[in-house]
Amino acid sequence: MTIPAIAAAAATLSVAAAVPARVLARAVVCAVWLLAVAACSRPxxxxxRLFGLAFGEAPTxxxxxxxVPLPADVSQRLAxxxxxxxxxxxxxxxxxTDPVLAFDQGRLFSIDAALAEAPAAAGLHDRLTRDFGPAHCRETAGRTVCLWSAGETELILERAVDGPARLMVRHRPTATAVAAVLPQGADGGRRE
Structure with a gap:
């Protein structure tokens, strides 16, 4: 083989090796982009866990x-x-801050806590809407209550004109069971 033939063969090999490297680089960039999109669009x-507890755990x-004043039969069940x-x-x-944790038969089913910063309520409302879809909201004089459902969890954001916003996170099946044993009107007629 002559020197020009060897040089031509070497040039062909280097071009062939460069093409897979470019294709591989593009594939890596595409894979990284897809992973980033998947991470941003995950559920x-x-x-x-909030305040160190998960639904179903006992009080610490x-x-x-x-x-809390409750009828005797209900007070044995709720704490x-x-x-x-x-x-x-x-x-x-x-x-x-300022959480109130509710337990049914010794197991956590609801946490209600104040938002430490009042302006955070608007941002939280937007985030919950983005993450879980439109809320079911009810407005009364000086108060707005919005409910989002996600599987067995309900998130309730309450914003009042004259007080801190509060977020309640509750286990829906247990909350429904608790509501069924409460006497009519025991919750002041509130139904979120």
Whole structure:
């Protein structure tokens, strides 16, 4: 083989090797882009643990039991606790304070907490709408209550003109069972 033939063969090999490298580089860029899009469009995460507890868990020692006037048969079933001084951060970018934790037969089914910063309510409303779809809202004088449902979880954002916004996260099947045992009107007629 002559030197020009060897040079031509080497040039052909280098071009052939360069084409797969360009194709591979494009494939890697496309794969990274697809992973980024998939990460941004994944289903929204519901809070799994708030104030150290998940749905179905028993109250912990640092919680303080609250006395709530209930009919005797219901008071044996339901218990309410607070977590004084505790703050919850990290979920949905909001800081939650002053929680009231509700337990049915010793198992957590509902957490109601204040948003530490009033302006966070509008941002949380927008995020919940983006993540879980349009809310079912009800407005009364000085108060707006919006409900989002996601599987077995309900998220309820209450905004009042004269007080802090509050977020309730509750386990829907248990909340429904609890509502069924409450006497009519025991909840003040509120139904979210």
């Amino acid at each position: 929204a995460e519901l809070p799994h 020692a640092e919680l303080v039991r609250q006395q 309410f606790f607070t977590a004084p001084g505790r703050r919850e951060t990290g979920w949905a970018g909001v800081v939650l």
